[in-house]
Amino acid sequence: MFNKKKSVPRVVIDQFSSLISGNLSLVGDMEFEEGLKVSGAIRGNVCHKPGTHSLLALSADGRIEGNVSSYDALIDGTIIGDLVVEHLLELHSNARVCGNIRYRQLSMENGAIVDGTLNRMGDDEEAGQVFELPQPQAREG
Template sequence: MNWTRPLHHQTPSQERRSMLFGRSKKRGDPLQERIDCLIGADASIQGDLVFTGGLRIDGRITGDVAVARIDAGTLTIGDQGCIEGDVRVSHVIVYGEIRGTVYATGLVDVRPNARIWGDVHYGSLEMQAGALIEGHLIKHRPVGSTQ
């Protein structure tokens, strides 16, 4: 069973603003398509977790979280969600907290009350007022890039 989010239609000014910040809303982008798996607020998992598609975590994970194919996987960490371990994904949206290193080839979206204790390797970064990152920010460079 797939849980899908309704597609939100943007006004032209919202679309331009999104594109200015490197976040164009394209159809087929795994960042906005769906949530394939949900880990509820009362769930607690000890051990590494590998997923495909979209994963939302509202509970606690003690272990690394990674996407099976780095080009297609979005992780959303809810307000009460917590990961104690490294995260390796294409896109991550953080409302809760991460205690470990984040490796994201695409977007790292850090929402107002989010907390990250660890380095963040990112393709693009969006950080809202009130969010906290306690660690280094390292821009991911595509293979063959000179800068």
């Protein structure tokens, strides 16, 4: 009765339509749809095409220096920049993120490191929406 484990959502990997292999370094912004696997290095923003169910997989040797967005993401490498994931984010044990993360669902393994804030998106929020807190007003006294 108490032994039942809650099912954890997982991303299904069928195939990747694009690959940045380990021997490739790319400088510049890029937009992708469907599946993108990164084993090399990218210096620039990596964004999915809005409205698509994209999957980004960053291998343990992969590195992205720039802001990243995807529908689903499997991160096992390094991101230096902000990360926005509209659906499911999996941070594997080698994941290193130096930046703020916004996600809807999160799975994080032991060993993953985040140097920034983790912010969960609500069901009615848009992925790219940013909320700012009002600045405190000085009190006269």
